[in-house]
Amino acid sequence: MAEKVNVLLIGGGGREHAIARKLRESRRLGDLWITHPENAGLAKLGKPVDVPVSIREIYRLEQFCDKNKVGLVVIGPEDPLCEGYADKLKAPGRLVFGPTAEAARLEGDKAWSKQLMRSASIPTGDARIFTDFRAAKDYLASRESPPALDRRSQGLIAKSRDAHAEFPPVIKAAGLAKGKGVIVPHTFKEAHEALERMMVKKEFGDAGKRVVIEERLEGTEVSVLAIVDGGNILVLPACRDHKRLQDADKGPNTGGMGAYCPAENIDEETLRHVEREILVPTIDALRRDGIEYKGVLYAGIMLTPAGPKVLEFNCRFGDPECQPLMARLKSDLIDLLCGACEGTLDRVDVEWDPRAASCVVMAARGYPDAPKKGAVIHGIDDAEKTPDVAVSIAGATRDRDGAIVVSGGRVLSVTGLGATVLDASRRAYDAVAKISFEGAQFRSDIGIAAR
Ligand code: AMP
Ligand code: GLY
Numbered sequence: 161m162a163e164k165v166n167v168l169l170i171g172g173g174g175r176e177h178a179i180a181r182k183l184r185e186s187r188r189l190g191d192l193w194i195t196h197p198e199n200a201g202l203a204k205l206g207k208p209v210d211v212p213v214s215i216r217e218i219y220r221l222e223q224f225c226d227k228n229k230v231g232l233v234v235i236g237p238e239d240p241l242c243e244g245y246a247d248k249l250k251a252p253g254r255l256v257f258g259p260t261a262e263a264a265r266l267e268g269d270k271a272w273s274k275q276l277m278r279s280a281s282i283p284t285g286d287a288r289i290f291t292d293f294r295a296a297k298d299y300l301a302s303r304e305s306p307p308a309l310d311r312r313s314q315g316l317i318a319k320s321r322d323a324h325a326e327f328p329p330v331i332k333a334a335g336l337a338k339g340k341g342v343i344v345p346h347t348f349k350e351a352h353e354a355l356e357r358m359m360v361k362k363e364f365g366d367a368g369k370r371v372v373i374e375e376r377l378e379g380t381e382v383s384v385l386a387i388v389d390g391g392n393i394l395v396l397p398a399c400r401d402h403k404r405l406q407d408a409d410k411g412p413n414t415g416g417m418g419a420y421c422p423a424e425n426i427d428e429e430t431l432r433h434v435e436r437e438i439l440v441p442t443i444d445a446l447r448r449d450g451i452e453y454k455g456v457l458y459a460g461i462m463l464t465p466a467g468p469k470v471l472e473f474n475c476r477f478g479d480p481e482c483q484p485l486m487a488r489l490k491s492d493l494i495d496l497l498c499g500a501c502e503g504t505l506d507r508v509d510v511e512w513d514p515r516a517a518s519c520v521v522m523a524a525r526g527y528p529d530a531p532k533k534g535a536v537i538h539g540i541d542d543a544e545k546t547p548d549v550a551v552s553i554a555g556a557t558r559d560r561d562g563a564i565v566v567s568g569g570r571v572l573s574v575t576g577l578g579a580t581v582l583d584a585s586r587r588a589y590d591a592v593a594k595i596s597f598e599g600a601q602f603r604s605d606i607g608i609a610a611r
Pocket of ligand 1: 285378460472
């Protein structure tokens with residue numbers, strides 16, 4: 161009989177609901193404690209902690225873990241990781257899955273992350289970092305209008321600058337901004353406005369104190385996630401994420417409107433290339449700085465004509481990429497997460513369902529700008545009866561009458577399994593059709609064009 165482990169799961173979104181479901185399948189799970197019982201899905205699977213969850217009073221959570229003999233803490237979102245929950249909650253006899261605050265800077269500080277990539281020659285877009293608005297503005301203006309003289313006297317240089325001038329660079333708030341701190345402008349006017357919103361109007365608060373102005377990369381995107389145990393790197397099947405609100409990648413950026421796995425736009429050889437040229441050198445560069453990385457290392461990659469380049473690093477599972485990954489994972493999740501914490505990933509057998517998985521997010525009316533709460537959701541139980549479908553709850557809670565109502569922007573994510581990505585998507589959409597709430601928004605093209 162495998163030894164039981166009491167687990168504390170931190171986080172309250174669809175990603176954490178999918179993780180909780182997988183934890184419950186583990187033969188090793190003892191008690192499952194959760195920090196977000198207002199999530200109607202998590203509330204069914206775990207027991208709520210009875211102490212405040214905040215970094216200021218983290219000793220309360222530490223005491224809770226001691227008292228309840230928590231052997232494994234799993235941290236889902238980036239905020240608690242960047243705040244240092246992993247550093248604080250680790251203790252003798254207690255493992256924590258997720259990087260330390262120092263290692264989580266890879267996601268939490270895009271300027272630092274860019275410098276690390278540069279120092280390790282990791283392929284990524286050229287970028288400049290600014291703290292001063294005037295300097296940033298002047299730099300942006302210089303990208304727009306190469307001097308006419310250059311054009312005549314230095315044909316080649318002028319050409320490459322003209323190419324830049326066609327596409328304004330991408331403007332990124334260096335700090336955490338709930339997935340909204342990246343602006344891909346269509347025009348230089350929009351790029352200047354973005355700078356102003358970040359550096360003058362301070363719309364992103366401290367996150368926009370430093371700004372990264374980055375070369376616009378062209379190509380298709382892929383999410384490459386790996387589990388890292390300090391030394392070993394286990395690359396997970398690649399996923400594709402859909403960040404725009406509307407079909408055909410139109411509309412504003414969101415936290416993610418759908419994802420599927422495997423990604424059809426990356427082959428095994430390119431995935432190995434990403435491992436060799438991006439993931440391994442990143443872990444090595446961190447180690448050279450005395451930082452050990454444990455947890456999920458997520459590279460958002462643009463597959464450019466010049467090869468794969470890093471758009472961003474995240475220090476956790478993607479949401480919603482986690483949902484299709486959990487749907488395909490056949491191995492025991494506790495074995496895997498403990499292996500990562502203990503540095504023994506090389507001894508863990510990981511098995512994936514050969515089928516594809518596809519996840520469709522249902523969002524509230526008004527998402528992402530001003531999601532409207534309160535709509536009653538019908539049909540979740542019915543949708544869950546669809547074979548090979550899992551519904552993960554993100555922004556939905558039980559009201560006093562026991563009805564499940566919308567309580568956040570991304571409300572649900574519905575994941576289907578199928579022989580191909582298209583089959584998996586059809587299955588997910590069959591289940592989505594059974595769910596209804598007023599103002600529901602979802603894309604109808606997730607995984608539809610994939611083979
Ligand atoms: P991030 O939050 O950094 O993943 O950025 C959000 C989205 O912005 C990415 O998924 C890309 O679609 C886009 N993006 C970020 N950086 C660039 C870039 N350098 N070139 C083109 N698109 C980008
Ligand atoms: N799905 C993108 C993210 O989790 O950042």
